[in-house]
Amino acid sequence: MRKVPPRARQAVIGAGGGRVAAARALETVLAEVASCATATEGTGFSDKLNRAAFTAGGLIASGLLSFDAAEQALSAAAEHARPGQHHRSASIIRSGLSAGARRPLFPGGRP
Numbered sequence: 001m002r003k004v005p006p007r008a009r010q011a012v013i014g015a016g017g018g019r020v021a022a023a024r025a026l027e028t029v030l031a032e033v034a035s036c037a038t039a040t041e042g043t044g045f046s047d048k049l050n051r052a053a054f055t056a057g058g059l060i061a062s063g064l065l066s067f068d069a070a071e072q073a074l075s076a077a078a079e080h081a082r083p084g085q086h087h088r089s090a091s092i093i094r095s096g097l098s099a100g101a102r103r104p105l106f107p108g109g110r111p
Contacts, residue, residue: 021107022064029055030073036081049078049089050096057100064106070097 029052036043056070071093078089 053096054100058105
């Protein structure tokens with residue numbers, strides 16, 4: 001299979017290609033983080049936040065999501081689920097975004 005030229009991929013992204021699937025993928029993992037708000041322990045908050053950040057990092061690496069939008073969405077979900085744990089959440093988010101950035105994610109398959 002031939003690699004898609006970067007300019008072509010950017011044109012598809014610019015036209016909105018892939019963004020709907022990316023938004024759905026991010027919404028799914030953010031919902032998992034937000035669901036942790038219903039219990040103070042035993043929900044796997046750190047793992048869910050890390051998974052969400054990793055997913056967001058992959059979407060950023062694929063050009064389907066901006067870093068600022070991802071960081072803002074992750075921080076908001078984390079603050080909702082675990083108010084007052086900003087430093088802990090920020091550390092998990094940074095780590096997950098960094099790891100995910102090394103593995104571009106293309107919902108629905110590679111472009």
